[in-house]
Amino acid sequence: MALRPDQFYDHAMAVADGERRLPLADMTGWDISPFDQDGLRVAPLRPPVVPDPPRHGEDPAECRNCQERDEGIWFNDHWRLARVTGVGVPLALMLYPRDHYDMADLPDDLAAELGLLTTRVVRHVQALPHISRAHVYRIGDGAAHLHVWFFARPEGQAQLFGSWLVVWDDLLPEYPADIAEADAAVVADALVASHGGRRTAASSPPARPAV
Ligand SMILES: [Zn+2]
Structure with missing residues (x-):
């Protein structure tokens, strides 16, 4: 069974720093990355919120x-x-x-x-x-x-x-x-x-x- 939302968050936090920032992605080191790693930092990972918010058009009557x-x-x-x-x-x-x-x-x-x-x-x-x-x-x-x-x-x-x-x-x-x-x-x-x-x-x- 997949990790519960809180378990998934704790799993991620295990490698985050004191500001809840994960290490830079390997992808940022690729030569096709649009960003230089210098000065780049990851946004703090927010705790999970359940349930997920509704998407646009969940009600077909309001679907664009x-x-x-x-x-x-x-x-x-x-x-x-x-x-x-x-x-x-x-x-x-x-x-x-x-x-x-x-x-x-x-x-x-x-x-x-x-x-x-x-x-x-x-x-x-x-x-x-x-x-x-x-x-x-x-x-x-x-x-x-x-x-x-x-x-x-x-x-x-x-x-x-x-x-x-x-x-x-x-x-x-x-x-x-x-x-x-x-x-x-x-x-x-x-x-x-x-x-x-x-x-x-x-x-x-x-x-x-x-x-
Ligand atoms: Zn639709």
């Missing part, structure tokens, strides 16, 4: 992702894909079921389609020029309605390899929206070809600027 079920760059009867704006990476996409499901609640047919869609979105993002990788994340601590992240990692930017990518994304300036919009439209068209569904009219691609 249900209200936005027709928004995005691509959709079919069960899924929709949207572009996340204001990010630092070249492209960030989010895949949602159109109806209110968390991952653990997905019916088998939708779970199977999620596997296909995830694979195809990754394939289409990675086919974009100057994109090397599409990283996939499902976390779900903030919102109850399943949402799967796809982060495009720019070619050649080797410091952005790996699990720090989402932190680099937050550090980088906003990527040019017109280029991201055009690339998202390419992905949506490719998804129509590979998986069916349709691209939303609102996402007609703007002319791609010369770069």
Whole structure:
């Protein structure tokens, strides 16, 4: 059986200092870390609070992702894909079921389609020029309605390899929206070809600027 919350906290505190700060993560020593270890310190670890706070959309009647079920760059009867704006990476996409499901609640047919869609979105993002990788994340601590992240990692930017990518994304300036919009439209068209569904009219691609 997993440790109780208080046991888990005591377990962590065993290696913390007098200010409840854990030692720096090994990850901060990686050459892809966005932070120098000099001057860096860990925030004090707060004691557990149970139960966990409710997430956005625990009540489907108040779920933003249900209200936005027709928004995005691509959709079919069960899924929709949207572009996340204001990010630092070249492209960030989010895949949602159109109806209110968390991952653990997905019916088998939708779970199977999620596997296909995830694979195809990754394939289409990675086919974009100057994109090397599409990283996939499902976390779900903030919102109850399943949402799967796809982060495009720019070619050649080797410091952005790996699990720090989402932190680099937050550090980088906003990527040019017109280029991201055009690339998202390419992905949506490719998804129509590979998986069916349709691209939303609102996402007609703007002319791609010369770069
Ligand atoms: Zn919902």
